[in-house]
Amino acid sequence: MINTSSVASTGDSAAESAGSGDQSISTSTAANSSGASSSGGTTQIFDLGTMPDVGGPPVGCKGKIDLLFVISRASNMRYRQEQLIDAFPKFIDTITAKFADFDYHIMVVDGDSTWGSSICDDVCPTLACKIEEPCCGLTSTEPKGEPCCASAPDYPCEHVAEKTVCDDAFGAGTVFPAGTYSSNKLCPLDVQRRYMVKGEPNLKDTFACVARVGVSGHGRLGQALTAAVQKGINDPGGCNPGFLRKDALLMVTLISTNGDSGGGGLDSKGTPEEWAQAVLDAKQGVAESIVLFNIGYYETECDPMNGLCTLAKMFPYHHFGDVLATDYGPAFDDAASLVETACAGFMAPG
Numbered sequence: 521m522i523n524t525s526s527v528a529s530t531g532d533s534a535a536e537s538a539g540s541g542d543q544s545i546s547t548s549t550a551a552n553s554s555g556a557s558s559s560g561g562t563t564q565i566f567d568l569g570t571m572p573d574v575g576g577p578p579v580g581c582k583g584k585i586d587l588l589f590v591i592s593r594a595s596n597m598r599y600r601q602e603q604l605i606d607a608f609p610k611f612i613d614t615i616t617a618k619f620a621d622f623d624y625h626i627m628v629v630d631g632d633s634t635w636g637s638s639i640c641d642d643v644c645p646t647l648a649c650k651i652e653e654p655c656c657g658l659t660s661t662e663p664k665g666e667p668c669c670a671s672a673p674d675y676p677c678e679h680v681a682e683k684t685v686c687d688d689a690f691g692a693g694t695v696f697p698a699g700t701y702s703s704n705k706l707c708p709l710d711v712q713r714r715y716m717v718k719g720e721p722n723l724k725d726t727f728a729c730v731a732r733v734g735v736s737g738h739g740r741l742g743q744a745l746t747a748a749v750q751k752g753i754n755d756p757g758g759c760n761p762g763f764l765r766k767d768a769l770l771m772v773t774l775i776s777t778n779g780d781s782g783g784g785g786l787d788s789k790g791t792p793e794e795w796a797q798a799v800l801d802a803k804q805g806v807a808e809s810i811v812l813f814n815i816g817y818y819e820t821e822c823d824p825m826n827g828l829c830t831l832a833k834m835f836p837y838h839h840f841g842d843v844l845a846t847d848y849g850p851a852f853d854d855a856a857s858l859v860e861t862a863c864a865g866f867m868a869p870g
Contacts, residue, residue, distance in 0.1 A: 580863055580864055580865075580866055581767075581768065581769040581862075581863035581866040581868075582619070582621060582623075582863075583619030583620065583621045583622040583623050583624075583863070584623045584765065584767060584768040584769065585615070585619075585622070585623070585624055585625075585768055585769045585770075585771060585859065585863070586624075586625045586627075586763065586764055586765060586768045586769070586770045586771070587624060587625065587626045587627070587771050587773070588627055588629070588745075588748060588749075588763075588770065588771070588772045588773070589604075589626070589627070589628045589629070589731065589773045589775070590628075590629050590630075590631065590741045590744050590745050590748070590772065590773070590774050590775070591604070591628060591629075591630050591631065591731060591733050591741075591775050591776075592630070592631045592737075592738070592739030592741060592775065592776035592777065592778065593630045593631055593632045593699070593733050593734055593735060593736060593737030593738060593739065594631070594735065594737070594738060594739040594776070594777060594778060595735045596735070596777050597733075597735050597739070597775075597776075597777060598701045598734075598735050600775060600777060600815075600843055601701075601731060601732055601733065601734075601775075602732075603845075603846075603847070603848050604731055604775055604815070604848060605727070605728045605731050605732065606847075606848070606849075607847070607848040607849045607852050608724065608727050608728070608731070609724045610849050610852065610853075611849075611852040611853075611855075611856060612723065612724070614852070614853060614856040615856050615859065618856065618859075618860045619860075619863070622718070623718050623768075624716070624717070624718055625715055625716070625717055625718075625762075625763055625764075625765065625768070626715060626716040626717075626720075626723075626727065627693040627714065627715035627716070627748070627760060627763050628693065628694045628715075628727070628730040628731050628733070629690075629691055629692065629693060629694060629744050629745075629747075629748045630694055630697075630733040630737060630744065631737065631738050631739040631740045631741045631743070631744045631776065631780075631788075632690075632737030632738045632740065632744075633688060633689060633690040633740075634688055634737065635683050635687040635688050635696070635698060636675070636676075636680070636683075636698035636699050636736065637669065637671060637675070637698065637699040637700060637736035639656075639657070639658060639668060639669055639670075639736075640669035640671055640672070640675045640677075640698075640699070640736075641680050642656075642657050642668075643655055643656060643668050643669050644669075644675065644677030644680050645677040645678070647667070647669050647672040647673055647675060647677065648667075648672075649667070649668040649669070650664070650665050650666065650667060650668060651663070651664055651665065651666045651667070651668050652664045652665075653668070655668065656668030670700050671698075671699055671700040671701070671702070671704065671734070671736070674704040675698065675699075675704055676696075676698055676704050676705060676706075679696065679698075679706070685759075686714065686759035689747070689753075689759055690740075690743055690744050690746075690747035690748075691744055691745075691746070691747025691748035691749075691750065691753050691759070691760075692714060692747075692748075692753065692759035692760060693713075693714025693715045693730075693759065693760050693763070694707075694714070694730045694731075694733055695707055695709050695714050695730065697729070697730065697732055697733045697734055698734070698736075699733075699734035699735070699736025699737065700734050700735050700736045701732070701734045701735050702732055702733055702734025702735075702736070703728075703729045703730070703732045703734075704734075705729070707726055707729035707730045708721075708722065708725075708726055708729065709726060709730070713762075714759060714760050714763075715760060715763050738786065739776045739777070739778045739780060740780065740786075740787060740788040740789075741774050741776050741780050741788065741828060742780050742782055742787075742788035742790060742792065742795040742827055742828065742831065743788035743789050743790065743795075744788075745772065745774070745795055745798070745799065746788075746790060746794070746795050746798040746799075748760070749764065749798055749799050749801075749802035750798070750802070751802070754802075764802055766804065766868065766869055767868035767869075768868075769809055769810075769811065769859065769862055769863055769866050770799070770802070770803055770809060770810050770811070771810075771811040771813065771855075771859055772799065772810065772811070772812050772813065773813045773814075773815065773855075774812075774813070774814045774815065774816065774828055774831075774832075775815040775816070775843065776815075776816050776828060776843065777816070777817075777843055779816065779817060779823065779825050779826030779827060779828055779829060780826075780827045780828050781824065781825040781826070781827045782795075782827045787827070788827070791827070792827045792828075792830040792831040792834065793834070795827075795831050796831055796834040796835070799812075799835075804869040806867075806869060807835055807836050808836055808837065808862065808865060808866070809862070809866055810835050810837065810862075811835075811837045811838070811839070811855070811858055811859050811862050812831070812832045812834075812835045812837065812838040812839075813832075813838070813839045813840075813841065813851075813852075813855045813858075814828050814829065814831070814832040814838070814839070814840050814841070815840075815841040815842075815843050815848060815851065816828050816829065816840070816841075816843050817829070817842075817843060837858055837861070837862045839851070839854055839855045839858050841855070
């Protein structure tokens with residue numbers, strides 16, 4: 521299993537240590553707490569621990585929820601991001617109705633370790649540069665005369681030199697999406713944070729800004745998730761200080777059009793078992809304090825190439841939504857109910 525003590529807080533090193541339909545799939549599951557999962561027809565047992573014996577009745581999470589959205593930047597994600605943005609306000613309204621005191625942290629991370637688009641960076645501030653002109657480094661079959669930077673004229677060239685270590689780090693909260701079909705602007709978050717908190721002004725507009733991460737990247741969601749839950753990145757001095765709270769339920773929402781098989785290359789480094797262990801370690805070994813919602817390709821028996829499916833099934837509270845559905849609202853409604861169930865039995869570690 522993953523050894524989180526050896527994982528760095530920012531950049532690729534964090535994850536390197538870790539090693540068209542419209543049918544909505546609604547398979548909310550409270551699996552057995554031993555963590556049984558299926559892959560390629562073979563049942564795998566992953567020990568996720570049990571609820572701690574602290575005495576007394578469950579106290580419930582009382583609306584204290586850390587919401588982590590892990591979003592692919594792959595080339596076919598434009599409309600999936602828009603559907604997520606459309607469903608988010610309804611989801612928040614539903615969660616708010618279920619908890620009298622909804623105390624939230626909300627953070628978006630993307631499945632890439634770089635900011636923006638290297639192609640656009642190379643031609644800034646001359647976005648008028650065309651393919652096959654000396655200013656464009658592309659060796660492409662695209663027609664001569666097409667823009668070298670496909671996201672022109674909105675690419676924020678004036679900010680290319682302002683990138684920080686966190687902007688180029690796996691697992692860091694997104695604050696300034698840049699690239700093709702992204703927000704291409706600094707989102708209105710508090711300058712001291714890379715995530716939203718209770719009382720955030722214009723919460724829905726801010727989420728729409730950070731969640732429109734664009735399509736100029738990759739979908740290494742397992743790797744990004746692993747990096748986002750490390751202790752160092754959430755501690756003072758890290759990219760996301762204070763995001764993860766010991767006494768809050770954690771809900772992870774993954775959205776991707778690829779299954780992320782793991783193993784490196786174009787997919788995440790590590791394995792679904794290692795990604796799951798990293799999340800479990802971040803929540804003091806209590807699997808019941810985690811809800812895993814995967815908007816992707818659901819399979820009754822997870823294909824070995826669909827690591828995100830395998831990952832989700834390792835947690836007692838998990839839910840699947842069809843990434844090809846035309847409306848993510850119904851799946852989010854089911855996920856909200858699952859959050860309510862998980863919160864009812866939540867016991868904050870001592």
